[in-house]
Amino acid sequence: MTAPRILFVTRKWAPAIGGMETYSHRLSEELAEIEPVEVVALPGREDGSPPSAAALLAFPFTVLRHRFARDTVPDVLHLGDMAIWPLGLLAKLFAPGRQVVLSAHGTDVSYPARGGFLGKTYGAYQRLGARLLGRSATVVANSDTTAEAARGLGWHVAAIVPLGTDLRAPQEPAAHTDEILFAGRLVTRKGCGWFVREVLPLLPERFTLAVAGTGWAEDEAFVTEHPRVRFLGGLDQAELARAYGRALCVIVPNIELANGEFEGFGLVAPEAAACGGVVLAARTGGLTSAVRDGETGFLLPPGDAAGWKAQIEAVAAWSVPERADFIRNAARVATEHYSWPRAARETFAVYALPSPAFHA
Template identity: 60%
Template structure:
């Protein structure tokens, strides 16, 4: 069954004196994904601050994104809704950079409205892959930057912000993402378990970690990998004797593993073509439920980890620095670990909240 677009007008009394916002997104439930969560949770929190109209393309009931046909029809659904809107928006906000033409269309209806777009990692890094598709997408984004030169763009990290400028867009603000994951620190943990969670792609550094860091760690330490096979070149590391591959799992179960592991690693590497992680949501998710995060100081991970507070940032590709930090965490006293986890959870839950994202987004509207 083809997923059909939906419009979800939302407003609150608290927002009655604020500027009206029209939020347009092709990422919405029941599809599952980070951008879908962003669109839904940001909309919910924005509705507390502004009168809000939402035009969203719903995902499929099985959790997959909309079909290609639904995506092709979405502009026509947006056009229909634009004709039907009773109240002119002061702000038109597009949920990702790929749909900038819909922002251009909406501006034709409401030329006095300010146009804002959200930028995620893939929005700006895909063009760095090269090849026909990468080059075509890069040209597409540069065209958007020329046609919508005055549009404000909200980046999810400073790495995304800098890449936007290279393409020609005018980033207005950096607003790191958030998580709803919450939980009490686990009663026990295994200091010899290291956890990697995420897609198995070269950029995320799992194979580098297994090859370069694991040999420097005590023989009793093992790596648990939770995620999806994605890149065949990464699969070989799953046969390493000290690697335990569990595959994908529900977020609630993943949250339990975050807290019971000795540490959670995000060993991203820097690639020659310049591709980077736009944010790295695993980092605040893990910290929010009691995990000890160790991440590479590269790309958007530098905004996903508050160094020394919600985790530790290490030089990408420096195997000795990684081994030294992991061993140091392993040797913490029970009190030292409990103290760090308590303050890390508090900092993560305070900073990586959707209310903060909405408030920073609303502030960016008037900058």
């Protein structure tokens, strides 16, 4: 049997839980439907948390052992995130001429915007990688904003490939309530605290907010105690899909921070649309790639409380047929466009390998 020509290396893998873990698993799985893929992954811990620092430090040696145990070298080394770029440099040293591809996520390239010692050090680390690897490494970014930030650090971006989602609407759509839904971590950038302070008071009392997620920043903790907020905690995928469909609308109200930190993509937006939710998202960061304005949801000015109030009331005033038509079309477009098979096809195109039909 011919050895796979694609080696996918990632430090984000189950049983750890997170968007990057989902990305690594689903992308490599769908790539394997096009061309055999070999995966070298660093599993997370059984409680769902990332691997330990010791495991992270040992991971490069795992990759090297794997490399020297092979008789052949893969044509493509795909690194699942930008933080492990030194593995690409090792590949160039031991196997010159092989293609190195890196996936860029929002945190990969926005972390330097946090400033301080860690932010500045990480920014210098990424610029070093871009200089050492040069155009011999190409980057696949998950949004226009992520691509722009990666270029700002010196990386060569070959393609912008939006993420996919496997969530789908229940077979029997639920009647919506007057409850608005926020899903995700309660951190300042994601804007839930802003929404509760600035928008919720402008809306009639019948409108309430449900929050699905775990963990919060200190300045967002007040949200869970607000009288018009129902805190749901973490939901499994089936529960979350139902919650998206039941809500009057699903908000992704990210705000723009002075330090320039941004949302790399915003997977909640296509997830909710695919599940029959009406998505209202801020027109900022990677959310402009995660929402097809007017089709899978609506993009609103970040920080414009009056604009958000008006759009929520407009959605609440839809007739039953109007709402059903919008949801049906949004779910169809989201399911077609934000799919992992599509993401795999567009990523495979970056590799510039002969098609499977050509080399079969």
